[in-house]
Amino acid sequence: MSNLTKWLNLFPGPAAVVADDGRILAASKEFCKTYIGNEWADPTAYDLSGLPLLVSGEGERILDFLEKREAGRGSMYVKAVKDSGVVTHPLWAKRVKVGGRKAYIIYLNTTPTPAGLEEGGDELRTYYRIAESSSVVGILYLENGRVSFANPYVETHMGYSAEELQGLSPLILFPPEERVKVEAILKYIEKEEMSASQILKYKKKSGGIGWATFSFSTWREEDKVIGAIIFFDISEKMELRDRLEIFKNKLQATISTMPDIFLEVSPEGEVVDISAPLDDPLYALKEKDSEQRASSLPPDFFDFLQKAVEEVQTGKEESFIYRFKFKGIWRYYEAKGAPAGKNVIFIVRNITDRIVMKNVLQSVNRVSKLLLKAEDEKDLCQSVVKSLSDGDIIRCLWIGVKERGEWKLMAAHPSDVLNDLFGDVWEKGLEHICPHINRVLDARKTVVVNRLMPEPCPHFQRFWNYGKGCELLLPMLHSGEDVGLLALFMEGVDEPGGEEIGILQAMANDLAFAIRDIEDQRRLKIAYRQLKENLVRFEKIADKIRNPLMVAEGLNYLFENKKIDPEDYHRQIKEQLKRIEGFLDRLREEEERSYIIKEDLERE
Secondary structure: OOOHHHHHOOOOOEEEEOOOOOOEEEHHHHHHHOOOOOOOOOOHOOEEHHHHOEOOOHHHHHHHHHHHHOOOOEEEEEEEEEEEEEEEEEEEEEEEEEEEEEEEEEOOOOOOOOOOOOOOOOHHHHHHHHHHHOOEEEEEEOOOOOEEEOOOHHHHOOOOOOHOOOOOOOHHHHHHHHHHHHHHHHHHHHHHHOOEEEEEEEOOOOOOOEEEEEEEEEEEOEEEEEEEEEEEEEEHHHHHHHHHHHHHHHHHHHHHOOOOOOEOOOOOOOEEEEEOOOOOOOHHOOOOHHHHHHOOOOOHHHHHHHHHHHHHHHOOEEEEEEEEEEEEEEEEEEEEEEEEEEEEEEEEEHHHHHHHHHHHHHHHHHHHHHHOOOOOOOHHHHHHHHHHHHOOOOOEEEEEEEEEEEEEEEEEEEEEHHHHOOHHHHHHHHHHHHOHHHHHHHHOOOEEEOOOOOOOHHHHHHHHHHEEEEEEEEEEEOOEEEEEEEEEEEEEOOOOOOOHHHHHHHHHHHHHHHHHHHHHHHHHHHHHHHHHHHHHHHHHHHHHHHHHHHHHHHHHHHHHOOOHHHHHHHHHHHHHHHHHHHHHHHHHHHHHHHHHHHHHHHHO
């Protein structure tokens, strides 16, 4: 959009610049909307006689009017089509020069025509009425260099009322550093009879400073020099520009210290500029010697950069994931690119930690499925170790479980590391394996041990030689009890995030629950079997009690019918009672066994 078009868009109604042959050189959006029917139309494709929404013949009338008004200013009425009807719009015109050639600024008032305003009347009256009600732009009129009119927009933004400005020089509205410019502009346009636009500071009545786009124009009317200043406040825009400049400076200062990597890459894949942490493998890109750089990075790295630049420049892609092995460890990077001329700027982030934890959490999901199927605690622990070690992230781990106050090693990976790490150390106590284990068991919370700590675990020290890594000591807790301990060494990350540690701790607790559940199920099976055996014994004893009872009943029948000697009767009755007493003692023993089982089950 040209400056001329921008200036025309400041007018509150349709405005255009017309060549002396009727061609439209520029027009405001409102002009295009009102007389072409589309505010986005190209006005230079039309002349006055070809405007679709002017009544037939009106374009020729306007051109004839402009040619006859060689004095430079004047007004008339034109007819336009609106909503299937015809409306009348006052037109105001001023002669100017564009590119050294004669042209005209035309402005039309699309508000209803005031009553009593007839063609040929005072051409300023229409324009004044619009100016007085405008809340879109500020308008000042000058007579011989002094303010003769100011609309409400001026007071809203500058703080001066029309009465305060009446008869004053417009230079009071500008700070000292801008007054020289404004004075020079006014003198120049008065001499050349043309318009000028400039972004300037203005001074508010309160003493504050604002910014605005100013358009200046002057013309002569009899013995007076008439001027117009139209302005549009852009203070917020300029403040935003200043804030963006400050932000840009802060951003540039931050880039050099941020953990992310800044890369500017040419279309050929050459690194033009880089900012990277000293301990990152990509810091090798700072090497000026291309052979030295190539020896530190994979052969396909620069091919990857060249392809990424091409995809960013063509709009196919802007985000990329790249991985390579560095000192035996996989490194993962996420790069986001944006064009910067022929080159592309990438913000690259080392996401190895994120990928590491993603892989670990996938292993945790597999472990969760194992917990549901487990029937033996040792088999379960071995399956968990196998699942967690299935990858390049967890280099070593072991699980110890507490049984009747004694610690027992349930599973470990790999077996050769197990022998190296423990040997007979396990028999001496857990604190001999890692100095931080007692702290884990006392506090009953996860402890992260890494190379940055004063007392890193000596048994895992050899893994830290590869770079980042940490040992996680996870207590296996169930119902406030230490069931066991899960220890694992993770490669590629010095310390997992709090959320990831929480998930791993939850997995350790789930494992503890599964182990205790297996033990409980085993005890339940034993108790169930014992109860079944007791019931069988109860039944047998009950059968044996029936025999002496039946004998006693028979003896009693004989005694009542005097068919047995009383002395013999009493002797045999005592024998049967003694048998019954023996059976009852055996029942009592079985009852005590069942009560013990009942208490055990209730305790669980």
